[in-house]
Amino acid sequence: MTLPKTIDLSAMKSGGLIKQKEKDFFAIRLRTPVGKISADHLNKIAEVSRKYGNGKLHLTVRQGIEIQGVTFDQIQTARDELEEAGLRIGACGPRFRVATACPGAGICPNGLVDSAGLGLEVDETFFGRAEGLDLPHKFKVAIAGCTSCCPKPQENDFGYQGQIDPELIEADCDSCGVCEVTCKEGAIVMGENGLPIRDQSKCIYCGDCIKSCPTDAWVPKRVGLAAYIGGRFGRHPELGKKLADFVPPEKALDLIRSVLEFYKKEGKRGERLGVTVNRVGLDEVKRRVL
Amino acid sequence: MSENEIDDNLDLRGVLCPINFVKTKLKLEEMQAGSTLEILLDKGDPIANVPRSVKEEGHKIIKVKKEDGDFFRVMIRKS
Numbered sequence: 325m326t327l328p329k330t331i332d333l334s335a336m337k338s339g340g341l342i343k344q345k346e347k348d349f350f351a352i353r354l355r356t357p358v359g360k361i362s363a364d365h366l367n368k369i370a371e372v373s374r375k376y377g378n379g380k381l382h383l384t385v386r387q388g389i390e391i392q393g394v395t396f397d398q399i400q401t402a403r404d405e406l407e408e409a410g411l412r413i414g415a416c417g418p419r420f421r422v423a424t425a426c427p428g429a430g431i432c433p434n435g436l437v438d439s440a441g442l443g444l445e446v447d448e449t450f451f452g453r454a455e456g457l458d459l460p461h462k463f464k465v466a467i468a469g470c471t472s473c474c475p476k477p478q479e480n481d482f483g484y485q486g487q488i489d490p491e492l493i494e495a496d497c498d499s500c501g502v503c504e505v506t507c508k509e510g511a512i513v514m515g516e517n518g519l520p521i522r523d524q525s526k527c528i529y530c531g532d533c534i535k536s537c538p539t540d541a542w543v544p545k546r547v548g549l550a551a552y553i554g555g556r557f558g559r560h561p562e563l564g565k566k567l568a569d570f571v572p573p574e575k576a577l578d579l580i581r582s583v584l585e586f587y588k589k590e591g592k593r594g595e596r597l598g599v600t601v602n603r604v605g606l607d608e609v610k611r612r613v614l
Numbered sequence: 615m616s617e618n619e620i621d622d623n624l625d626l627r628g629v630l631c632p633i634n635f636v637k638t639k640l641k642l643e644e645m646q647a648g649s650t651l652e653i654l655l656d657k658g659d660p661i662a663n664v665p666r667s668v669k670e671e672g673h674k675i676i677k678v679k680k681e682d683g684d685f686f687r688v689m690i691r692k693s
């Protein structure tokens with residue numbers, strides 16, 4: 325096969341093209357951060373798939389879309405057409421991957437933080453070369469709006485999860501006992517004086533007590549992000565370890581940046597962050613990045 | 615508050631989320647502003663979710679009482 329003259333090899337190297345099993349066929353991986361996509365863009369993807377692919381798409385487990393069955397000589401044209409419509413190409417290899425997140429507080433009734441908004445910011449800031457820090461291996465981030473952790477932040481190299489710290493305004497409490505039965509962690513018991521008592525050591529900061537209280541006697545004292553580091557799946561799965569609680573959302577990007585700098589410095593080539601963290605030790609990692 | 619002040623009631627024991635909330639909402643829509651609806655809700659998800667959703671719709675929860683047999687008596691004032 326001869327290479328078409330228009331093909332931009334450097335653009336190919338930036339990733340997002342996956343060689344298929346069949347000779348000369350590739351899948352184009354799109355960059356759809358947090359899985360949010362407009363109907364217009366979906367139409368465009370459908371059009372490009374029919375025109376240059378085989379009319380089949382793959383929805384990846386990381387909220388991405390891949391256009392399958394594009395022949396090598398059509399890749400550049402297909403890419404140009406996608407980019408013209410404002411669609412971007414995803415990443416593969418040792419890069420900062422497209423950020424994933426759940427819809428979060430803007431959509432989901434359980435949401436405590438705007439996970440989707442933060443995910444978009446993270447993606448905009450670090451996608452691909454992670455601000456020029458070439459990384460030892462791939463780097464995946466997931467952000468969950470609450471403690472239900474739907475997008476699995478603990479299965480990613482780095483994850484955030486919304487959390488909320490409740491505080492009782494005693495004067496507003498009606499002693500109804502709803503919070504006691506609502507708390508799934510058994511962290512609340514009704515005291516003799518008719519007021520709920522919270523055992524902080526059992527509390528996972530889910531905010532269910534705040535949401536369920538009929539008189540709004542439980543109020544948020546602080547809202548923030550729990551940070552997890554070093555999770556991964558693959559051949560040797562491991563859950564991420566808790567790096568910090570109540571990271572203020574406005575500091576969220578800074579913490580990821582410190583973690584990336586640490587990884588760049590300490591990670592061996594081809595080593596996922598979790599392995600680096602295990603080697604260096606979590607306490608030392610905390611000392612370095614927090 | 616005495617029993618007489620309840621304008622309507624719904625026994626939602628055994629009714630799952632979100633059907634219990636939808637039934638409450640439909641009932642409230644039939645009722646006049648300022649009137650009182652009493653509902654019975656199981657403990658667990660129903661008591662955690664329904665009062666919260668009713669509150670978010672702008673109505674007022676005026677009383678919640680835990681009853682023997684793992685259910686709650688919830689009084690709602692329609693906005």
Ligand code: SF4
Pocket residue numbers: 426427428429432433434435436439468469470471472473474475
């Ligand atoms: S993690 Fe929480 S906020 Fe996000 S989708 Fe799941 S329940 Fe909703």
Ligand code: SF4
Pocket residue numbers: 496497498499500501502503504520536537538539540541542
């Ligand atoms: S749910 Fe609210 S009013 Fe009822 S006991 Fe708990 S804090 Fe008090």
Ligand code: SF4
Pocket residue numbers: 488490506507508509510511512522526527528529530531532533534
């Ligand atoms: S925040 Fe969640 S875990 Fe903590 S006391 Fe409230 S309901 Fe229980």
